[in-house]
Amino acid sequence: MNVSTKSEYGLRALIYLAGHSAREAVPAREIAEKWRVPIKYLEQILKTLRDGGFITAQVGVGGGYRLSRPATLITAGEVIRLLDGRIAPMGCVSSSHYEPCEFEPDCGLKTLWARARAALVGVLDQTTIADLCTSADRPQVISLKSSSKR
Amino acid sequence: MNVSTKSEYGLRALIYLAGHSAREAVPAREIAEKWRVPIKYLEQILKTLRDGGFITAQVGVGGGYRLSRPATLITAGEVIRLLDGRIAPMGCVSSSHYEPCEFEPDCGLKTLWARARAALVGVLDQTTIADLCTSADRPQVISLKSSSKR
DNA sequence: GTATAAGCCTACTGACAAAGTAGGAATTGC
């Protein structure tokens, strides 16, 4: 029942980006220093987030990352699914990564896992990055108008 | 976000025991065959469950295990805590295995983890072994009030 | 057109925990 550091760092990075204007590119180095994460590791995570469509990257001097959607439209659940692979406690009740169980349909545990999953997903898919910013020490989220990035 | 096989096998074992009278000792071998679990591994799990007070063991010919409490009074949460160690997604929101986070109290994620934990615990601590028996193919639990929905 | 600051890409590695294996000792019933 653990969340990986990937998800943790990924969410932190998004929270940090949400505290900056979408006009401003934030370099990975800055995020890494803020949260004391190894930069090379963070780079990998940011790459995944980019491939997942959460952020856009700008190469070169003065480059960096920015959110590609408003923070209100990014849920924790999406991010965790991307970085951790699955939210459900067992594969047999996962929608994104379903794996049948040997004892289906008579496995007494399926009900339990299904309820647990539903409870978890309910929270994670309903909490957005913006929600998380209000409780952090970061400056409040700057309201992002859809700046029509690619 | 995964439940270990220990918890899985442990819960299965308890479900199986719940399908038998408390007067009847069920040998580990029988449980192992039923659920196709390596018996030596199951033995370790049963030992932990015994130490945890969920079952009692009887050594010798005709011996085996039986529940030491009614199935309605054993929750999945207790069992998972015993076998897996912790339910919360992060140590910083665990009551049983609390571990402070480097960024407290300004870590924006704590709220999220706390909500996720509450949702999970709500399900796991409210589902009993008896609830799980009603959906399994095993004989119904003796004198069980059915409360499962959905 | 070169220096520099960024991201991009892929491979490798060390540590740890999960999942099992193994072997026998102790206990009990027939």
Next chain:
DNA sequence: GCAATTCCTACTTTGTCAGTAGGCTTATAC
């Protein structure tokens, strides 16, 4: 005495997580 059972402890295997490492590519400033 023998067989069935639990009890106990140590060992092993395997896979994943959490990084490390090193170089490549792209963009900007001068």
